[in-house]
Amino acid sequence: MNILGHPSLAWLPSILYFLFFWQEVRFYSKKEEQKDGESSSSSALGRSQWLLLPVLILHGFILHESIFTAAGFIFGFAQALSTMAWIGVCFFWVESWYLPMRGLKAFILLAAGICSLLPIIFGGYVLSSRAVDDPWFRSHFIVANSAYGLLSLAALHAILMHWQDRYLHKTHQSSGLLASWVNRLPPLMTMEKILFRILTVGFALLTLTVFSGLFFSQTLFGKALFFDHKTIFGILSWLMFAGLLIARQRIGLRGLSAIRWVLGSFAMLLLAYVGSRFVIEVLLQR
Secondary structure: OEEOOEEHHHHHHHHHHHHHHHHHHHHHHOOOOOHHHHHHHHHHHHHHHHHHHHHHHHHHHHHHHHHEEOOEEEEOHHHHHHHHHHHHHHHHHHHOOOOOOHHHHHHHHHHHHHHOOHHHHOOOEEEEOOHHHOHHHHHHHHHHHHHHHHHHHHHHHHHHHHHHHHHHOOOOOOOOHHHHHHHOOOOHHHHHHHHHHHHHHHHHHHHHHHHHHHHHHHHHHOOOOOOOHHHHHHHHHHHHHHHHHHHHHHHOOOHHHHHHHHHHHHHHHHHHHHHHHHHHHHHOOO
16 A cells, blocks of 8 residues: 555654654643652653664664665655654663653654654655665765764754753743653753763764765765765864864853754754755755
């Protein structure tokens, strides 16, 4: 059975992500549980984590099969966003076993549900018929999208930190769903540690991506160095993330200044591929 020209199985990860998101919303809408119910809450969290694992495996399998095809290497802005979301959820799944990240789950699941829908609507284009058979290029692709996914998660995390900070500094804090959600987020200091942990790993992978990309441009474009908008914005984002981590190390950059720097750096990274492909594929219809 095909829907919009795609196997109906492609819809399944998005539906499941939204179901998990709805489960989280219901969780926050409940009243604060008593202390004697915390153990059952922890066991429910563990079950939810294990149930999420098959969804991640299915999403990853569908992404692989839709990108590395018999026709060649198919990619576009929708595939890029879906892959970023998948990497972000994978990171969350691993880290949530070690750090208190329950309050972040709903946001990440909502983003994953939306992004995993996009490749069904926007099919992408064959970028290369040769690259799909090159194992080194596949390695470059995995590293690149791991970097993009982690840095996307860092940007989302920075936005959550900004909202959390604004809420905590309100004179009169509201009650209800928003209050329950904010109260379940980790403390701001912990959130900041998580942010720079994500940034450090993401920047290391981005460094490999930028320099290995110079080599693999020969495979895709037949030129050892291809200076287009993607390369320029990619290098700019790398320089900005490097400056952010240096400022953190040297002067202890934190708070709103760090959040703005993260979002500015991510904007450059987004323009490097996703933004430009969106303009080309959707607005210009090329």
